Amino acid sequence: MQNRTVEGSPGSVARLFTTVTVAVMAFSAVLGAAGAVYHNDFLNQLHPYLFFIGFGNLAILIFNRYLTAAIYPEMKIDARKQRRYVYAVLVSLVMITVAVFMKWPLLKAFTGLFLMVLVLGPLKEIFTTLSIPRIWKEVSVRYYIFDVIFLLNANLGLFTLGLKEAFPDQGIIPFFVTQSAYFLGSSFPLSISVMGFLYTYAWKQSSRRELMTLLFSLWFYIFVGGVLVFLIVILMGNYLGMMLVSHILLLGVIAILGGFAFYLNNFFKTRFRHPALAFLLSGLALLFATSAYGIMNVYFIQGIPFGAHPPIRADQMWIYHSHTHSALLGWITFSFVGMIYIVIPAIVRKDSLAMLREGDALARILKPETMHRAFVQLTVMLLSAVGILLAFFLENDLLLGVAGVVFAISILFLTVNLKRELYREPNH
Numbered sequence: 001m002q003n004r005t006v007e008g009s010p011g012s013v014a015r016l017f018t019t020v021t022v023a024v025m026a027f028s029a030v031l032g033a034a035g036a037v038y039h040n041d042f043l044n045q046l047h048p049y050l051f052f053i054g055f056g057n058l059a060i061l062i063f064n065r066y067l068t069a070a071i072y073p074e075m076k077i078d079a080r081k082q083r084r085y086v087y088a089v090l091v092s093l094v095m096i097t098v099a100v101f102m103k104w105p106l107l108k109a110f111t112g113l114f115l116m117v118l119v120l121g122p123l124k125e126i127f128t129t130l131s132i133p134r135i136w137k138e139v140s141v142r143y144y145i146f147d148v149i150f151l152l153n154a155n156l157g158l159f160t161l162g163l164k165e166a167f168p169d170q171g172i173i174p175f176f177v178t179q180s181a182y183f184l185g186s187s188f189p190l191s192i193s194v195m196g197f198l199y200t201y202a203w204k205q206s207s208r209r210e211l212m213t214l215l216f217s218l219w220f221y222i223f224v225g226g227v228l229v230f231l232i233v234i235l236m237g238n239y240l241g242m243m244l245v246s247h248i249l250l251l252g253v254i255a256i257l258g259g260f261a262f263y264l265n266n267f268f269k270t271r272f273r274h275p276a277l278a279f280l281l282s283g284l285a286l287l288f289a290t291s292a293y294g295i296m297n298v299y300f301i302q303g304i305p306f307g308a309h310p311p312i313r314a315d316q317m318w319i320y321h322s323h324t325h326s327a328l329l330g331w332i333t334f335s336f337v338g339m340i341y342i343v344i345p346a347i348v349r350k351d352s353l354a355m356l357r358e359g360d361a362l363a364r365i366l367k368p369e370t371m372h373r374a375f376v377q378l379t380v381m382l383l384s385a386v387g388i389l390l391a392f393f394l395e396n397d398l399l400l401g402v403a404g405v406v407f408a409i410s411i412l413f414l415t416v417n418l419k420r421e422l423y424r425e426p427n428h
Contacts, residue, residue, distance in 0.1 A: 033404025109162025143196025279338025286330025
């Protein structure tokens with residue numbers, strides 16, 4: 001059936017976003033797998049840059065903007081501008097690849113500056129359209145707005161990292177600006193976005209809406225504030241503070257994981273088995289693993305993590321790698337795949353944000369065979385993710401490479417599985 005969405009409409013941009021971001025996630029995983037097998041420093045260094053610059057920026061500039069506009073219609077979607085965002089981020093991927101390959105730190109800095117300018121546009125639109133009281137009125141919008149702010153900060157980190165590498169003896173850039181710090185800062189806006197989504201499209205529609213609003217409002221301050229405090233105590237090298245904050249965050253994650261599992265059980269019993277919710281539950285489970293590995297990382301810590309050397313001994317680096325990949329390939333990737341299965345078909349179906357605004361995003365809009373294949377995809381992704389974590393523990397590069405390639409293929413399947421859904425004739 002021919003697709004009738006207009007070029008530059010919300011539906012067409014949603015399809016472009018899905019194609020590009022899925023390709024970036026899969027390609028990053030393949031490069032990481034190849035780097036592990038062939039011990040290639042260039043590939044090992046490049047693949048997280050591609051993930052965070054490509055997927056990280058597009059997820060906030062495009063996907064997050066849809067979620068915000070679904071709540072506040074005055075935050076209008078300019079489809080042509082969003083297409084330009086996609087092309088601009090693709091250009092930045094080329095720039096960072098050249099910068100890493102040629103070891104040109106000034107080009108890395110320019111890439112960060114370029115992305116900062118890119119993010120300033122949406123940020124200006126937000127604060128010239130919505131007042132602070134209006135932003136604070138909706139709990140989910142607090143999460144979505146802070147995503148953009150922290151994305152700007154992450155791109156600032158890339159800019160300053162490039163300058164620090166270009167002028168290492170100047171001492172102007174703080175010591176904590178490192179590659180690891182940039183990756184950590186880039187993961188933060190993605191994590192906030194998922195938390196806002198969980199509230200908007202799950203608990204907000206529950207029978208205990210007022211209680212859920214109160215709890216997620218409280219969790220906003222604990223999660224955002226806790227991570228910021230955690231960064232401060234890391235810089236201070238305060239071991240007790242790091243352990244205290246990390247355990248508080250872990251307890252919060254356990255509460256959300258248990259609560260969402262209970263919600264999911266009731267949803268599946270009373271409505272239907274939506275694979276996207278299972279992806280989100282898996283993401284939360286891997287966030288729990290991320291938190292647990294993080295506490296182990298703090299336990300074995302030596303010195304300040306943002307220094308020039310790894311924070312823990314070489315024989316314990318599997319903990320550090322497991323922590324970062326549980327977040328990167330686990331919590332973030334699983335959660336956003338689930339979010340894509342909900343939001344993108346809802347937009348394409350009517351070529352508008354109508355289904356998101358009407359609260360029908362969790363309706364049975366996917367074909368049964370599409371949902372069945374999505375559960376199969378989830379199973380393969382979980383097995384390959386476990387294989388990656390096991391490979392770090394066993395220090396088995398072959399297993400790491402194979403599991404990474406399988407993980408990449410399973411991500412690419414998202415595009416294949418949604419192809420018929422995204423190119424069906426929209427219902428008007």
